[in-house]
Amino acid sequence: MTRFPPPLTGSAQDETSELRPNFDASGLIAAIAQDAETGEVLMLAWMNSEALRLTLETKRATYWSRSRGALWVKGEMSGHVQEVVEVRVDCDQDAVLLKVLQTGGACHTGRDSCFYRIADPGKLTFED
């Protein structure tokens, strides 16, 4: 299992130059994938420490599938891989942002992005 140093507290965590990911009680951190060229937000998924390490080292987006309980190299089956251009962490390091070059659709439905429906009170509208 990959080990990262533990999170610090308060502003020390906000200002550290060390990667100290703040995994939740399930050992996971939220990961946003954003198209590096268009800025479109493509998906939100989860990483455990191994997925984060692999993503940083291989530059191929790798997540933890909560439903399957297994590492998931994005596009391994579909070919819809994500080449990682940049990884960012947020202030308290409980979320990461991947800027990716996406091959094919990011969504398992085949759409470019998982965020294809606009919500208003009481209903969803599919984007054009």
Place this chain on the structure above:
Amino acid sequence: MTRFPPPLTGSAQDETSELRPNFDASGLIAAIAQDAETGEVLMLAWMNSEALRLTLETKRATYWSRSRGALWVKGEMSGHVQEVVEVRVDCDQDAVLLKVLQTGGACHTGRDSCFYRIADPGKLTFED
């Protein structure tokens, strides 16, 4: 407490026109805030059902503070409010994407975005 209809399963959830948010075991859903004008990803936070309802109805981004255990109208104290232009849900409706007009910095550190550090194996680099 705000009630939404329960999530469906599989592709029925992906293709429904009904808002059926898939809250986690803690009753929360991940919420990404993105600058509606620049496309910059600003922050990741959490919503319970009440926060989601209020965000949709008031068009003012409202989250659930896990640390304080309370609703949190973004900018209520700092003035750094988020006017919500659009709300999107992802395929299985366990994440929402807010496109916002951000007043002031989105991050509590005063920075525009919470994602101000670039991660490489072993270290973080602050953006210019």
